[in-house]
Amino acid sequence: MKIVRVAVAVVIIADRVLIAKRATHQHQGGLWEFPGGKIEAGEELESALKRECKEELDIVPSIIKPLTVIEHTYPDKAVQLNVCIVPDYLGVPLGREGQPLQWCRLEKLSSYEFPEANKSIIELLQN
Numbered sequence: 001m002k003i004v005r006v007a008v009a010v011v012i013i014a015d016r017v018l019i020a021k022r023a024t025h026q027h028q029g030g031l032w033e034f035p036g037g038k039i040e041a042g043e044e045l046e047s048a049l050k051r052e053c054k055e056e057l058d059i060v061p062s063i064i065k066p067l068t069v070i071e072h073t074y075p076d077k078a079v080q081l082n083v084c085i086v087p088d089y090l091g092v093p094l095g096r097e098g099q100p101l102q103w104c105r106l107e108k109l110s111s112y113e114f115p116e117a118n119k120s121i122i123e124l125l126q127n
């Protein structure tokens, strides 16, 4: 299976992280996620992360810190999540694709349903 490279933004301000609900028609639909999307051919991780933050949230990250890389194989798709922390940004986040957004306390993350690949990200964030 070919691995889909994904740029994932964990936007954290104080003790709250910005999460979004995936549309039902999407892969892993109906679950919560950290905003982000596929890295295009020839694109750098940072550029992809900035592009996705603009497209999905209408914000421009001003600081980007790589956190971890997670490879996970779902029954129908293999992904490589390139997870970055965004501790500061310009603009006001809004769900530009109609997706619900939520500022969630770090300690409350486990009460939302995320895709399987996110489990280790959430563990990292909480420790």
Ligand SMILES: Nc1nc2c([nH]c(=O)n2[C@H]2C[C@H](O)[C@@H](COP(=O)(O)OP(=O)(O)OP(=O)(O)O)O2)c(=O)[nH]1
Binding pocket: 006, 007, 008, 026, 027, 028, 032, 033, 034, 035, 036, 037, 038, 052, 077, 079, 081, 115, 116, 117, 118
């Ligand atoms: N953005 C994001 N994707 C995740 C997370 N966890 C996880 O398994 N994924 C998977 C789901 C998808 O198969 C893939 C990301 O693709 P995406 O649907 O966000 O891609 P995209 O924004 O480019 O959207 P599209 O044009 O394909 O609709 O990674 C997560 O926390 N955030």
Ligand SMILES: [Mg+2]
Binding pocket: 035, 036, 037, 038, 056
């Ligand atoms: Mg996306």
